[in-house]
Amino acid sequence: xxxxxxxxxxxxxxxxxxxxxxxxxxxCTAPSTAARVYFANHASHLDTLVIWASLPKALRxxxxxxxxxxxxxxxxLRRWLATEVLNALLVERSGGSxxxxxLHSLVTTLKAGDxxxxxxxxxxxxGSAVGALRPGLYFVAEQCPDVELIPVHLHNxxxxxxxxxxxxxxxxxxxxxxxxMHLRPGxxxxxxxxxxxxxxxxxxxxx
Ligand SMILES: CCCCCCCCCCCCCCCC(=O)OC[C@@H](O)COP(=O)(O)O
Numbered sequence: 001x002x003x004x005x006x007x008x009x010x011x012x013x014x015x016x017x018x019x020x021x022x023x024x025x026x027x028c029t030a031p032s033t034a035a036r037v038y039f040a041n042h043a044s045h046l047d048t049l050v051i052w053a054s055l056p057k058a059l060r061x062x063x064x065x066x067x068x069x070x071x072x073x074x075x076x077l078r079r080w081l082a083t084e085v086l087n088a089l090l091v092e093r094s095g096g097s098x099x100x101x102x103l104h105s106l107v108t109t110l111k112a113g114d115x116x117x118x119x120x121x122x123x124x125x126x127g128s129a130v131g132a133l134r135p136g137l138y139f140v141a142e143q144c145p146d147v148e149l150i151p152v153h154l155h156n157x158x159x160x161x162x163x164x165x166x167x168x169x170x171x172x173x174x175x176x177x178x179x180x181m182h183l184r185p186g187x188x189x190x191x192x193x194x195x196x197x198x199x200x201x202x203x204x205x206x207x
Contacts, residue, residue, distance in 0.1 A: 043158030127158025153203035
């Protein structure tokens with residue numbers, strides 16, 4: 001990492017903490033150096049930053065956000081922020097052969113020992129509900145059965161920086177990390193995806 005990207009990464013992590021008050025709660029799990037998939041509800045550009053800034057600094061360089069290539073590859077600034085500062089993997093989200101390549105790069109990354117941050121809804125919602133999960137998480141779980149899948153519930157971040165806004169409103173947000181899940185033997189795709197979505201929602205109960 002160059003001095004400029006490392007400075008930008010430090011600034012982004014510090015700003016994220018300042019703006020969101022980022023309270024990370026670890027429920028039935030703790031930070032780990034093992035390759036993991038952190039999967040969360042998605043409604044704000046802050047989501048990735050909050051999960052990333054919640055991890056101990058030493059783990060941050062080993063966790064790779066999965067980012068939509070059509071959005072984060074669009075301008076030089078976005079590409080730099082995503083791929084250089086946050087070490088994101090750019091993937092196609094349009095389906096077809098792009099999905100096969102995306103799955104391959106996710107699995108290769110996990111097998112190399114790095115973790116992923118994944119937003120299985122595939123797009124930002126308005127923060128009022130968690131949408132249906134796309135099947136990528138299931139295929140990753142199938143191909144990497146030993147990797148811990150950690151549900152994360154992000155609270156309030158879409159009120160701080162909603163989709164389409166550029167200036168954040170400083171109010172408190174939080175990230176709740178839940179117990180690791182795995183694909184169960186013989187578990188059907190839709191059952192697994194419903195269980196994963198329910199795991200995110202359960203962590204947000206009472207907030
Ligand atoms: C306003 C300034 C905010 C600066 C934020 C810098 C954050 C860099 C984050 C880079 C990696 C982000 C990966 C997020 C996952 C993802 O790619 O979700 C899709 C949305 O993103 C855009 O698609 P959409 O919600 O459909 O508009």
